[in-house]
Amino acid sequence: MNAVHLMSARLPAALLVLALFCGNAAVADAPAAQAPPDTRGLFEPIRSVIQHPRCLNCHVADGRPRQYDDSRVHSQNVQGGPDGRGMPGLPCSTCHQSANAPATAGPNAPPGAPNWHLAPKEMVWVDVSARDACLRLRDPGSNGGKDFAQLLHHFAEDKLVAWGWQPGGGRSTPPLTQAQTAAAVEAWIDAGAPCPAG
Ligand code: HEC
Numbered sequence: 001m002n003a004v005h006l007m008s009a010r011l012p013a014a015l016l017v018l019a020l021f022c023g024n025a026a027v028a029d030a031p032a033a034q035a036p037p038d039t040r041g042l043f044e045p046i047r048s049v050i051q052h053p054r055c056l057n058c059h060v061a062d063g064r065p066r067q068y069d070d071s072r073v074h075s076q077n078v079q080g081g082p083d084g085r086g087m088p089g090l091p092c093s094t095c096h097q098s099a100n101a102p103a104t105a106g107p108n109a110p111p112g113a114p115n116w117h118l119a120p121k122e123m124v125w126v127d128v129s130a131r132d133a134c135l136r137l138r139d140p141g142s143n144g145g146k147d148f149a150q151l152l153h154h155f156a157e158d159k160l161v162a163w164g165w166q167p168g169g170g171r172s173t174p175p176l177t178q179a180q181t182a183a184a185v186e187a188w189i190d191a192g193a194p195c196p197a198g
């Protein structure tokens, strides 16, 4: 066999190997290219925190704060009034100070944090679906005009938010720590703040 014969015998085999290799690579890549990773689950850890009673109980749409782990309506028919700070004659600050009552005051003493008041009604998390909570949270039109950086900062630094993890009186706390929550919010934002299906 001369050199020309050798070439012609081997070239098709080489092409076949090349074609198989490229074909396999294309097949292996195809699913990743067609279906990006499903990131809608990234909101669930955040939902589990914001719909925990320590967070939920101020995030109402009807002006009535909630209490306890069953989120019953606040005792004495307390109302947020026009600015969420209570009705004339009975502001939140009558009972809620800028810090929790001392442990010696007992488990049912009013908790406290700076600027204690109800969240604006568009920030409602009571009785809303995960999708609705997610859409509201990421929209500056319903989250107090916050961009993503400000939203993350709010979760990580805000004093009312921080109270949820130091509620005093033996009250339960959200399923993630504040640091874990901030990390979950950051991961969600990094993925484009995807929301679960309705
Ligand atoms: C004592 C009432 C109160 C509690 C308890 C509370 N919040 Fe809020 N929250 C507010 C108020 C008032 C605002 C609006 C203030 C602002 O926008 O600066 C707010 C706003 C927010 C916002 C920004 C706007 C938005 O999109 O809703 C986030 C995020 C938030 N709260 C998270 C939490 C988390 C997480 C917890 C529990 C760990 C919590 N809050 C518990 C009163 C409360």
Ligand code: HEC
Pocket: 053, 054, 057, 058, 065, 066, 067, 068, 069, 074, 076, 078, 079, 080, 081, 084, 085, 086, 087, 090, 091, 092, 093, 094, 095, 096, 107, 108, 109, 110, 111, 116, 117, 118, 169, 171
């Ligand atoms: C007359 C006193 C009084 C007034 C006024 C009052 N509260 Fe309370 N609040 C309490 C007491 C006491 C508790 C603690 C109840 C317990 O844990 O047994 C409490 C608890 C709460 C809690 C904690 C619920 C939980 O379990 O997570 C929230 C939230 C709350 N109040 C919001 C408000 C807001 C907002 C206002 C004003 C619009 C307000 N309160 C006005 C006495 C008051």
